[in-house]
Amino acid sequence: MVLEGLGKALNSALKKLFGASIIDEELVKELAKDIQRALLVADVDVTLVMAITKRVEEQALDESLPRGISRREHIVKVVWDTLAFYLGEKTVPLTINPGKPNLVMMVGIQGSGKTTTVGKLARYFQKRGIKTGVICADNFRPGAYSQLKQLAERSNVPFWGDEEEKDAVKLAKKGYDEMRKRGVELILLDTSGRHREETGLIKEMRDISKAVKPQEIVLVVDGTLGQQAGVQAEAFRDATAIGSIIVTKLDGSAKGGGALSAVAATGAPIKFLGTGEGMDAVEPFNPTKFAGRLLGMSDIKGLIEKVREAQIEVDEDATMRFMKGQFSLNDMMAQLKQLKKMGPIGKVMEMLGLQYKLPDDIAQIQEENMKKWEVIMSSMTKNELDNPRIIKSSRIQRIARGSGTDTRDVRELLKQHQQMQKMIKQMGRSRRGRRGGMPGIPGLPGM
Ligand SMILES: Nc1nc2c(ncn2[C@@H]2O[C@H](COP(=O)(O)OP(=O)(O)O)[C@@H](O)[C@H]2O)c(=O)[nH]1
């Protein structure tokens, strides 16, 4: 999983938002703090972290709420948009002119993942119907030739290299001619990157690119470097106008968020991400989608539509009553109806990216049961509805008779009420005293 740690931390920050029924300044501050913590742990630059959370704080309680959008949806969207904004906002694809030789040259310091990425991209584009070939211009690292050759063979793409040739510029030139002859449309040129620091790297890049005139130069940076990756990206951006970036090793790197944001901050477009050692572990970088995934939400449109359909209003009165430990039978019915209104609960949760699981016995309450309970309740006095505790066996018999049901049904209703009340108390305790709603269920007051 890409940036798992950061994703988890951001997701749990949002869960708190969904868990609270009152959304006020205090809550937004807490959310901003949580986001700050998550980003700092991911090695995102402090100034950037502050800029991100400032924007979230400023916009979260923005008075001009678009029609039909709840405060929660709005805040999620603000967080989402802000992250996407700082990741570069738009997707920049690799341009390939079909039927022509498109030369893409990879640069980056040794070990950053160039050769692996060349292998992955060759496979990626080959699969998409673009005739792709790879050139090894790494005359420096022993084994570089066979490493790329093997990768190319595994994906069945043309390979060119020459173990005897020691001049990287000559290698690149010969390889390019060879690939053109073979009618390759996308030529990926792998270089050595033997320099550990930016200046040497840039010089090597200039020498080769002067000779072969690549259409695009891609800097491969190691995502485990964290915000340090930004330094490389900056030097690179200043050195070439035809540059784009691939950030690798974002799988399981705690600092990947820092790397991505620092690289994005240089303004150089990130085109792909390396997400594993396997040959298919490469993906085009789409900041909006990526931010959504980080937040644990794959589909913001679906989310907004679904929550709007359910449009559950926060009921402040009910919240207050619950806080005082008052939970009448009518409250219970109202809650159950709201749950039902949301449709298959699991689906909604999934869309919210939340894994909150309703206790089985509540999720499984059937429509018929609820109808029956309403009939039973119609035979109760107001006092009984408000204080179901007073309903002992003689009352149970009277209510069953009056509603034409069985005493067992009445007892079941009372048991259900007790269980829900217990659950509410437990949730209340686990929320550290904040007035709140049911974790994971937007707008359900005090459940
Ligand atoms: N986990 C992970 N490892 C990667 C990724 N990309 C490359 N590597 C590993 O990083 C190491 C260096 O990669 P290589 O392609 O040889 O780097 P080069 O020196 O720039 O050509 C190898 O062990 C790769 O398997 C990635 O996205 N995720």
Ligand SMILES: [Mg+2]
């Ligand atoms: Mg290499």
